[in-house]
Amino acid sequence: MDSIYIKAMEIGHKNPNGISYFDLKKEIEKEIIFSNDQGSELTFIEWFIEYFYQPDQELEKNILFIARNHFSGNYNNSYESKFKKKLGAKFYIKGLTMKYYLDFQELKEARENSQRAFDLSNTSNDISRESLRISNRSFWVAVAAFVLPTLLSLILHFYKEKPATPPFDVKIIEDRTSTIQLEKENKKLKEQLFEAERLIETSKEKSK
Numbered sequence: 001m002d003s004i005y006i007k008a009m010e011i012g013h014k015n016p017n018g019i020s021y022f023d024l025k026k027e028i029e030k031e032i033i034f035s036n037d038q039g040s041e042l043t044f045i046e047w048f049i050e051y052f053y054q055p056d057q058e059l060e061k062n063i064l065f066i067a068r069n070h071f072s073g074n075y076n077n078s079y080e081s082k083f084k085k086k087l088g089a090k091f092y093i094k095g096l097t098m099k100y101y102l103d104f105q106e107l108k109e110a111r112e113n114s115q116r117a118f119d120l121s122n123t124s125n126d127i128s129r130e131s132l133r134i135s136n137r138s139f140w141v142a143v144a145a146f147v148l149p150t151l152l153s154l155i156l157h158f159y160k161e162k163p164a165t166p167p168f169d170v171k172i173i174e175d176r177t178s179t180i181q182l183e184k185e186n187k188k189l190k191e192q193l194f195e196a197e198r199l200i201e202t203s204k205e206k207s208k
Contacts, residue, residue, distance in 0.1 A: 009101035012024070042071045045087070054092075
């Protein structure tokens with residue numbers, strides 16, 4: 001919030017046709033609480049008289065002396081009347097005061113622009129950092145999308161080609177080669193025995 005002095009210069013700038021002290025004070029009080037302290041108001045009146053001017057030299061004459069007596073309580077009806085008359089007249093903002101006000105406005109605008117630029121810079125940095133985080137996440141998502149299927153394929157291939165581990169399933173294959181050979185020899189032996197028995201029987205019959 002601007003001070004009462006900056007606000008007074010703004011009001012003076014907006015009133016090139018002049019404004020009285022009392023009207024100026026009312027305009028200020030619409031936006032800023034004006035101190036009820038008499039010392040503070042007297043200080044403001046001293047500033048007002050220095051930075052605003054009154055073309056009528058008779059009205060301007062002794063105005064500060066009258067204002068001091070007004071606030072000190074050392075005044076009579078004559079001083080009270082002069083106080084109201086002198087400060088009730090129109091005062092005009094001085095050229096130097098106008099320059100101070102315009103310089104202040106330019107400085108204020110420059111500071112506001114600088115603050116906006118700083119805020120925009122911070123916002124831009126925040127956006128950049130967030131974009132970088134998103135980019136990093138996207139990179140790892142892409143890596144995962146490529147690596148996981150490949151890794152899964154390798155795992156499946158590994159288990160598919162993996163040799164059997166104990167306990168093994170044992171399949172017994174019967175070898176009948178020797179059995180067949182024994183059967184043949186047994187049959188041949190039986191035939192020989194049968195032939196021998198037949199010869200013995202024949203020999204017995206002849207010997208009778």
